[in-house]
Amino acid sequence: MRNIHQIISSALKLAIEQRLIxxxxxxxxxxxxxxxxxMQTLPVEQLTSFLREAKDSGVYELYYLDLATGLRRGELLGLKWTDxxxxxxxxxxxxxxxxxxxxxxxxxxxxxNAYRTLPLSADAIDVLMQQRRKTGNSEWVFPSPTGGPMSxxxxxxxxxRVLKRAGLPKVRFHDLRHTFATLALQNGVDVKTVSGVLGHFSAGFTLDTYAHVTTSAKREAAKTMGNLLSRAV
Structure with missing residues (x-):
């Protein structure tokens, strides 16, 4: 409802500018x-248990790639080998x-902005090569048992199911995307780069979404600068 209101309001604002109303x-x-x-994330200390259980369950490649790229669920399932x-x-x-x-x-x-090209790490390439051998002739990177796209x-x-078997708390699929973004920002990747990888319409939206992470990073920056300057005095 809020989105529809915003669209209608914008159209009517234009009508005012054109002196129609x-x-x-x-x-x-x-x-x-x-x-x-x-928002929930998987802390670094839980990722090992999660990925180990995903491997035992035969779905390691799917969840590894999502954690490595921050793709939305639909985007991940929409990947074809031609991409x-x-x-x-x-x-x-x-x-x-x-x-x-x-x-x-x-x-x-x-x-x-969602149409984008992402670089892959060497490990992600290896994971995709493993997945290629598993998919046979399917055009989909992550096909369903019938060969079409997964639901x-x-x-x-x-x-x-993987989280339960690993003894980890339940999170939404979208929280894997939050995990990617949070870990990237915490480890020094700049906001503009993270925003581009996520396909956000602006870096400002990324800043608003992950304000808790960037606020922490600003505190660390202030602390670092304080230590540097105190040694210089």
Whole structure:
């Protein structure tokens, strides 16, 4: 409702600028309160247990790649082998998989920033090479048992099963993306780079989303500068 209101309000604002109407009737509307689900991440000390159990469950490649790239669930499931260049070590994000009217379908990405090309680490390339040998002739990087794209619901069920077997608390699939971003920022990757990798529409949105991480980093920067200057005096 808030998104629809924003679109309508923007259109009416343009109508005012073009002198088509005198006032914006969308102003002053009672809107539902914005609710943001609490972000959770897998701490570094839990990643080993999680990935070990994922390997034992036969889904290591899927979750490793998501933690290595921060892809949205639909983007991860939408990967085709034509999007992967193992020689150059890059991955193109071109589409998403979603469930619409009970069917698993291909869907375009929501914003132009979501269409992006990501570099792959050497370990991620090795993982994808392992996955290539497992998928046979399927065009999908992570195919379903029938050879088509996987259902978004099934990877969530698998995630919860892996977490339970590893003795870890339940998190949402999107929290794997938060884990990637949080670890990247905590380990010195700049916000603009993280924003580009995540496909956010602006670095400001990334800053707002991960303010708790960047605030901590600013404290460390202030502490570091204080130590440097105190030695110089």
């Amino acid at each position: 005198a006032r914006n009737p969308a102003d002053g509307c009672a809107l539902p309160k914005a609710e943001r689900k609490e 992967v260049d193992l020689d150059r070590g890059v991955l193109k994000i071109q589409r998403a998989i979603s469930r619409q009217n009970g069917k698993v379908v291909e869907a375009p990405l929501k914003t132009k 978004p619901d099934s990877v969530l069920h698998m995630l919860h």
